[in-house]
Amino acid sequence: MTSPVVVLKNASKTFDGVTVLHGVDLSILPGEIHGLVGENGSGKSTLVKILGGVHTPDRGAQMWLRNQPVALPLRNPQLHGLAIVHQDLALVESMSVADNAGISTGFERGLAAPIDRRREDRIVRALAEKVGISLDPERLVGELSPAERSVVALLRALRQLGEGSRGNVIVLDEPTAALPRGESMRLLDLLRRMARNGTAVLYVSHRMHEVLNVCDRISVLRSGYLVATRDAAQSNEPEIAHLMLGYELGEFYPEKHAGANPAVRLEVRGLTHGAISDLSFSAHVGEIVGITGLAGMGQDDIPYLIAGGRIRLNGEVRVDGIKVDGSAGSAKRAGIELVPGNRQRDALWLGGTAAENLTLPHLGELWRGLRIGARREREFAESEMRRYAVRPLAPSLAIAKFSGGNQQKIVLARALRQNPRVLLLHEPTQGVDAGAKKEILSVVRGAADAGATVAVFSSDSEEVAQLCHRVLIMRYGTISATLKQGEVSEERILSLSQGAPVGGARGAGAS
């Protein structure tokens, strides 16, 4: 057996007296895809940041790269052949794909010559083709979908390492969290090819089936301890889930309750904007409708058109017959709550505490005796956080210190507290770990059972298949197929998304 390219011994990390990582030992072999799994808050990101030199581990940690001991914190990891794609992709939204891909390597140019844009574009295009994705290098990153953005971040890391030299290590922190299945499969193929060429990959993910599928070995973190490293071939999903959670995951998806109320609550007619043309659909009381499709088919814009107040609404939206004009205010009045996909950009004020973010639309309720009672606010936040199992249960802690899943629970709690008639969810479990995902989905299910109409705009076809009563599949800005109750399955969603006609599925036409 060859010697490992990365060895990390006894890595611990303490923040403000709280130890989030306890003496972790990790080794990665050349040409290996090594999975790293664990719930949010289990220390995955901290471990990745120690590898990347962002965090300094506590005293006593040691690290070797290609058999050379290295000083911690690690400076210039790419000089040691280590590149990292962080969960927060760290892209410059106002710059182009090519600029972002080249920014940490420096650009191809002669001395004192301007950057050769065409050469840059060519390099990026070639890299993108390797991943099997066509991406215009001139487009601004700000215009890209989450899926395309993670590809850009990966391209940047690939570029940092140069052409597939042996002994390189690439660390991917949740690379497929935002990717629909089809695209993440292509990414995984690329990882396999890279591994065959001798590059080692540390693959951090929530998606257990992917990890089991693509990885050679899997290390599991729980509450800051590395509890096990397993050969993927000899393991299975229940075992990994058990190691991660410390308890049985049980039936992962909440039970679907049959039969929605026949009364139509949400009615959308002739919605037109950008890629979306003349889109119509409706949803019943207590029904969960999934709207899905490949990335860039227009489904991502719909919730913001209905309730975002950014663009003038072109089309007609009604909730229980009440007209909505597309502004956030009129959507509120009609009882629509939107949980955005990019919670850090669109839902949270990261400078505030959990309580401040949670109570924002409820301050009127907490405003008594000419002031916002501090104790009342804390109690309000604490009871909501307890109800949705937000961890840690610390209302005065900065929201930025919560994990993605717990931030999402706070956003969801804030929306549900207003007893919405219609709940619009955009990528509700993106970047959320398995345990939190289960909790979030059962909360959504509970809201529908209580009579809310839920529309889920998600590219996670498994989630859509398991959660939704009815699924609308979008292709090129319009609904190309509808799967009714009883017809919904992940395979059908996938193949209909790709455009294949499938027996048992209904043809074109909205409900």
Added chain:
Amino acid sequence: MADQPPALSPGPAAPAKLPAAGPWAVPLLLVVLFIAFSIAAPRTFASLANVRVMIGGQATIVLLALAVIVPLRAGDFDLSISAVMILSGITLGVLTAHNYPLAAACLLAALIGPAAGAINGLLVVKFGIDSFIATLGTMTILGGLAGLISGNALIVSIPAKLTGFATCRFLGFGTPVWAGWIVALALWYIFEWTPCGRYLLFIGGNRAAAQLVGLRVNAYRQGALIFSGALSSVAGLLYAGLLGAVSPSAGSAYLLQPITAAFLGASAIKLGRFNIAGTLVAIYLLAVGITGLQLLGFQDWIANVFNGACLIGAVGFTILFRRAASK
């Protein structure tokens, strides 16, 4: 392999409290400087008269800092505050010279601020021009207008009644000082204890999120700019009354100090947030430092150096403090 994990208690323990000193570093510096200068210059610095002079001398800066902090909290700059102040003072003088009655002259002059604020709001909120640029533009235009209506001359026709009102004293402090403190108290209450203050903070922190939550973002931003204009106008009237004369070119001297104080104040008491208590502490810190150094024999240049050094020092300190807390 690592040690066995503890029993299955999900989630990390509640995090420890941050070191408590950070928010109090600037107030502490104020106290330390005050004591140090009192020891170094016991006769000149540590006298009641000097304290009154220091506080009285900052009255205009306090009012303008309170004006600028409201749009800053909502995420927008208002650089036109000092130009509004001067134009209001000039207008008052010119109207008085044209025999307008006191009340009418004051009212007209005081309307300049809200009008300028409304125009700023139109440019920033409606047309989406960056607030720094838009208010830089209005500042320049208003400065030019002040030159136009004053004929570029010192305006001395300030009504005696206003001068009497602005210079009358209560407990040793003049009207502008009390005005500043009363407005500060009101804003402190609004910022810390009402939904409105929280909404402004949220809008300044994440405008997109505030919009999606359903806050009337545009109305608040517009209102904040109108408020800053209105308070700047009031400051202009008191300023004219206090000095008995307004120079059309005095505006630039009153622009950077309030903004410096607002930013310095954001690194005191409530770290990272524009807040009233921190801003007052910052203003008085600068006054104490500069007065003390001048009494010790430094020339006027020390004022600017001290202002700049405090701003960089305090903001830098806040960043280091945060980094230490999150690394």
